[in-house]
Amino acid sequence: MRYRILGTTQALRPDGTPVAVGGARLRALLTVLALRAGRSVPAGLLTEEVWAGDLPADASGALQALVGRLRRTLGAEEIRSAEGGYRLAVAPDDVDLHRFERLTGDGTRALADGDPAKAAVLLDDALALWHGPALADLPDRAPEAARWEARRLDAARARHTAAIALGHAGQSLPELTALCDAHPLDEPLQVLRLRALRDAGRAAEALAAYDEVRRLLADRLGADPGPELRTLHAELLAPQAREAPDSPGAPAETGAAAVRSAQVPRAGATAPPGNLRARLTSFVGREDDIAAIRGDLASARLVTLLGPGGAGKTRLSQEAAEAVGDTAHDGVWLAELAPVADPDAVAQAVLTAVGARETVLYGAGAEELRAVAERRGDPVERLVEHCARRRMLILLDNCEHVVEAAARLVEELLARCPGVTVLATSREPLGVPGEVLRALDPLPEPVALRLLADRGAAARPGFRVEDDPEACAEICRRLDGLPLAVELAAARLRMLTPRQIADRLDDRFRLLTSGSRTALPRQQTLRAVVDWSWDLLDEDERDVLARLSVFARGCDLAAVETVCAPPAPPGAAPPALGPSAATARDRA
Incomplete structure (x- = not known):
């Protein structure tokens, strides 16, 4: 229990x-x-x-x-x-309550040890345990409950400290502002809000907020701001000191400012090569997966992220690639294979993605040069020539519908380009020697709830999971922690309450149809996600999956072979599954 x-x-x-x-x-x-x-x-x-x-x-x-x-x-x-x-x-x-205390202690220690990513995961899990006022059913709860509410506030402070250290200041600002409104005399909270404003590029607002805090402390307590607030105020008034930390006598940056300085190129600096674009939404959870992928890429040259449609493979691959971008001196390059219908066009799509454009030749000698170019006109050869002397990471996204062509290209690149590493996403392995597979698990409930809260607040300002935690938990549980499905459900919060959404999930394919207009068509509705997977199967595989639908809660190998093997002639032993059926069984 x-x-x-x-x-x-x-x-x-x-x-x-x-x-x-x-x-x-x-x-x-x-x-x-x-x-x-x-x-x-x-x-x-x-x-x-x-x-x-x-x-x-x-x-x-x-x-x-x-x-x-x-x-x-x-x-x-x-x-x-x-x-x-x-x-x-x-x-x-x-x-x-006791689990909250343990997780909070572990998270606080991780933060003190300089591991904000681990701290964020632990503190998120701790804070997700709250579903109302502490000890709500204790008749005389005030003294004991006050202690635990103070502990909850401590955990929230530590969580926002970790978020700022990770460069997520903008995501923390709404909740930090609300906490400061509820606890206006809490100077550590006010320090965090000012740091978040500064790191989000809103230094003027941070200065105005400091002035408000100073007046509030003077009016209510007759006191001046504490040392930490005053130090932060001095930093805000002297931004040039932060822009040139190596100048003699300039103070060194610490905490979130140092993290931000390391991540953002300074004026005049050359941006690293690559074609990764800035993401438009926050990235929720998967910190452990990013760390694992980072370790995989340090020891292997081909890592493939596996998972069903909507599991978040594309977004995770980009976040993980950005985390290891400093090791790829010649850049991180994303090749999106979803629009590629012809397997023969895979190499050309990657060639275009890495920026190896063709040169059009005019003038004297052009014919001779064109003849040379035609001899090496194969896109695979041009891609190998472009990558051979470079140290780069290539993201091959959505390989499943051209998996054989992608596998052949990857094997060729890895064999002939020693500085190339490939991070692929697919619904099945590429099957290339040396491939490391990393399967994505569903989001655990606390992380799925964070995703619902984040996307729900964007769809309906003021939305909070805490207002109906049971319905929100039911939504995440019934959608199996699938990120795309949770995001589609969050989009419905513009018109429906969490309870109304949960009650309609029996007809989820009609309900979850409000995806981003700029996303790929197969990612705009839940049915499109499933249809994409179904269309990739051959007839035997579809037959196997149709037969597997008789099992409600999983099955073992003997049951699969009994139900899915083709009928045997009278008196003969049941035949083994055919190759296509066996593949479908393994996928299932």
Whole structure:
């Protein structure tokens, strides 16, 4: 069993289904026990906290009766009698409050150790555990709840510190502004807001915000801003010091400013080669995947990201490529193969993507030069000649419909161009020697909820997952954590509430049809995503998948072969699956 007390008290079975805990006293008793998970709670303390000083005439008997009801609700083994009291027989990590405390501690330590990416993941998981006011069902909750609300604010501060260090200042600003409005005298929060404004390129607004904070502190407390605020104010007034940190006597940048300076080219600097374009939306989650891909690319020359349509392979490949761009001295180049219908055109598409344009020849001697050019007119040869002496990373995006041609080209490039590394995305492996496969898992629920919150706020300003957490969690769960599906659901928030969307997901193909107009047609609706995958299959593979539809919750190999093998002649042993059917089975 798992328990929630960061909000309305809930008990959850191992499969996540809730157990109905009816009655305010019963929930109060469960809250007190969960707050001290695994420890014996004296009967006197239980009665005091459950009845909040308004004790019944027979307090001991009333407590025994209440414990009996709770045992019938949860199971007798969940509530153990201990000397002079009772305890909830559960590990602390199975109670959201204690799990929050552990994750927050781990995240804060990661931040102190200089790993903001790890800290961000841990702190996001910690903050996602909240679904309302702490200890909401405890009658006299104020003192204890205040401590946990303060801890929640500490976690939020640390999370925004990590976001700013990662260069995500603009994404943090809306929530930081709201937190500062709720806690105007919290100077560490105000420091974070000013840093985020500065790092988002809004230094003038940061100066104006500092002046507001200074006046507020003077009016309410008769005090001046603290040292950290004053130091930040001085930095805002002297931007030239940050632009030339190597000049004698200039202060060195620290924290987010140093991260930003390392990422943004200075005026007059030459931009690194490549054709990756700036992304227009924030990137949510997948920090562990980026780190894993970075490690893969350090040890292998071909890494293929595998996953179903809408899993986010394209976006992840670009984020991962940008993270390792400093190792590709001749640039990161994206070749989008989705528009390529003819396998013979794959090499030309990559040639165009890496900027190896043809030269048109005129004037004297042009005919002789054209004759030389024609002898090496094969796009594969021109691509090899262009890449042979370069150290570059090539992204081959959406290889699945031209997978054989892509595989042949990649093998040729890797064999003849020692400085080339390839990061590919596909729904099946390329099958090239030395290929490292990295399969994408669905987004875990906390990350899917963050994605829904981010895209939902863009579709409907003011949207918050916390306003209807159960419906939002149901949306993410029923969409299997598929990023594209979650984004399509978020787009529907312009017209529907989260509960209305969740209630309509039985007809999801008609519901999820509001994708970006600038996206590829197969990424604009959920049905188009599925149709693209279906169209890539041959008849035998489609037949196998149609037969597999009889299984509701997965199946083993013996069941697949029984259902999907072709019928055997009378008296003969059942035949093995054919090659196409076996491939479809493996894909399924």
